[in-house]
Structures are given as structure tokens and as C-alpha cells.
Amino acid sequence: MNTLAEAPPKEPSEKDIITGLQEQVSASRLSLFLQCRLKFFFRYVLRLKKPKTPALHLGNSVHSVLKEWNKARWLLKPLTLKEAYESYQKAWTDENEGKVVWEPGEENDDKTTGWRLVDTYLRESHVPAMVKPEAVEVPVEVDLVNHGLPRLIGVLDLVQQRQVIDYKTSATTPNPEKVAHSHEIQTTSYAILYRHNTGNKEEGIQLHHLVKLKNPKVVITRLPSMSQQQETRLYRQMEAYLTGLQHEQFVPSPGMHCSSCEFFNECRKH
Numbered sequence: 125m126n127t128l129a130e131a132p133p134k135e136p137s138e139k140d141i142i143t144g145l146q147e148q149v150s151a152s153r154l155s156l157f158l159q160c161r162l163k164f165f166f167r168y169v170l171r172l173k174k175p176k177t178p179a180l181h182l183g184n185s186v187h188s189v190l191k192e193w194n195k196a197r198w199l200l201k202p203l204t205l206k207e208a209y210e211s212y213q214k215a216w217t218d219e220n221e222g223k224v225v226w227e228p229g230e231e232n233d234d235k236t237t238g239w240r241l242v243d244t245y246l247r248e249s250h251v252p253a254m255v256k257p258e259a260v261e262v263p264v265e266v267d268l269v270n271h272g273l274p275r276l277i278g279v280l281d282l283v284q285q286r287q288v289i290d291y292k293t294s295a296t297t298p299n300p301e302k303v304a305h306s307h308e309i310q311t312t313s314y315a316i317l318y319r320h321n322t323g324n325k326e327e328g329i330q331l332h333h334l335v336k337l338k339n340p341k342v343v344i345t346r347l348p349s350m351s352q353q354q355e356t357r358l359y360r361q362m363e364a365y366l367t368g369l370q371h372e373q374f375v376p377s378p379g380m381h382c383s384s385c386e387f388f389n390e391c392r393k394h
């Protein structure tokens with residue numbers, strides 16, 4: 125009998141997890157670490173699970189149908205609006221999307237809101253539908269060991285005409301300058317990933333916000349290609365991430381963002 129084969133998989137220790145986090149990083153992990161190291165610790169080191177929020181479920185469902193729509197364009201078999209709607213329905217009910225605790229009536233309202241966002245986006249043709257995308261939902265990575273940094277990983281929602289496009293759902297209309305600033309870690313990461321994986325410089329980066337208003341609207345923020353200063357700034361931020369992990373500096377950073385923190389109770393007791 126092979127007793128080794130029957131042994132349950134060993135849970136990684138906190139040390140192992142921290143070591144793994146030092147080896148590779150994504151834009152969202154880095155952003156969270158710089159926003160609040162204690163929140164990062166709860167989510168990525170302790171791996172505390174929280175129920176998915178309705179807003180996240182809606183955003184994932186919208187994202188899923190846009191991915192299908194772009195994939196179909198990549199295959200040169202564009203979806204009809206009816207097929208897009210069916211894809212949205214499936215995404216919404218997909219068991220793998222996880223459990224959400226809904227208030228009475230909330231799910232139907234959110235489901236309608238999500239579809240209206242997709243419908244608005246597709247009808248307004250914010251990307252040239254007949255131009256074949258270069259990439260759709262593609263996982264990419266770059267080894268930054270030469271810079272003394274971890275591997276950078278990410279998933280590009282859409283690349284078309286050398287524009288890196290990222291989808292977001294939002295409850296409020298974004299301000300272009302604030303959006304450019306608050307998403308800089310993500311947009312700079314995508315530019316680095318794009319350049320390393322294609323050998324080309326991106327023409328620009330676009331953030332497509334689908335805004336959940338009574339009358340849904342789409343706001344597109346067009347950013348220029350990454351500057352040298354932005355690239356350097358990201359590398360410095362990654363250095364701070366590495367140092368913080370090496371010294372296990374998981375300190376709290378209380379502020380306005382705490383109002384939406386899922387670990388608020390854990391933080392108060394910490």
C-alpha cells in the first residue's frame with residue numbers, strides 16, 4: 125500500500141505563503157498591499173474567505189459576457205445580441221460564480237442592471253466590432269528578476285489595434301484624471317506585460333467604465349502609452365512590496381477605504 129499517496133495534502137505554512145507572494149505579484153495584489161497591508165495579510169496570507177458581494181457578482185457577469193463577445197469576434201464569428209444575452213444569463217447563474225447573499229428583490233434588479241450595461245456597451249459600438257482583436261482575456265507574465273523584482277503576472281481583457289483595453293463596472297461616473305491616477309499601477313503593469321510579451325510598444329491604454337446609472341452609460345478613459353517615469357515608479361512600488369513582505373510589515377492603514385473593507389471586524393479585533 126502506498127501510504128504516501130493517501131496522505132492529505134500539507135497546508136502551506138504562513139512562511140511558505142509569504143515566500144510565494146514574494147515570487148510573483150499582480151497589479152491587484154500590489155495595489156492592495158500599498159493600500160492596506162493588513163487587508164492584504166487577511167486576504168492573501170491568512171486567505172480568509174468572505175461571501176461575494178452583489179456588486180462583484182454583477183461585475184463578473186458583465187465581464188464574462190464581454191469576454192465571450194470579444195472571443196467570438198476573435199474567431200470572426202460575432203455574437204448576435206440574442207446570443208450575448210444568453211451568455212449573460214448563463215454567466216449570472218453559473219454555479220462557479222459563487223454564492224451571494226441577496227436582499228429581497230435585489231438579485232432581479234441587479235441582473236437587469238447588468239444586462240442594460242452590456243446592451244448599452246454593445247449597441248454603442250465602443251470598439252470597432254469588425255476589427256479582429258489581437259488578444260482576448262490572455263494571461264501574461266514577465267520575469268523581472270534582472271530588476272531584482274518578482275515575476276509580474278496579469279490578464280489582459282482585450283488588445284485591439286495596439287490598444288490595451290480593460291473593463292470596469294462602476295456605480296458613479298469616473299473622473300478621467302482621478303481614474304488615470306488611481307489605476308496607474310494596473311495600467312503600467314499592463315503596458316509592461318504587453319511590451320515584454322509582444323516586443324511592441326502599446327499605442328495607448330483604455331479604461332472602459334460601464335456605469336450603473338438609471339440610464340446606463342459608458343465612459344472611456346484614453347491614456348497615452350506608458351512613460352519611463354511610470355515604469356520606474358512601478359518598480360519602486362514593487363520594491364516596497366518586497367521589502368514589506370520580507371519584514372512581514374502587515375500594518376493597518378485606516379482611512380476612507382475602511383468603509384468598504386470586508387475585514388473590518390477582523391481588523392478591529394486584530
Ligand code: SF4
Pocket residue numbers: 160161162163376377378379381382385386387388391392
Ligand atoms: S478596516 Fe481599514 S485598516 Fe483595517 S484592514 Fe480594512 S482597510 Fe485595513
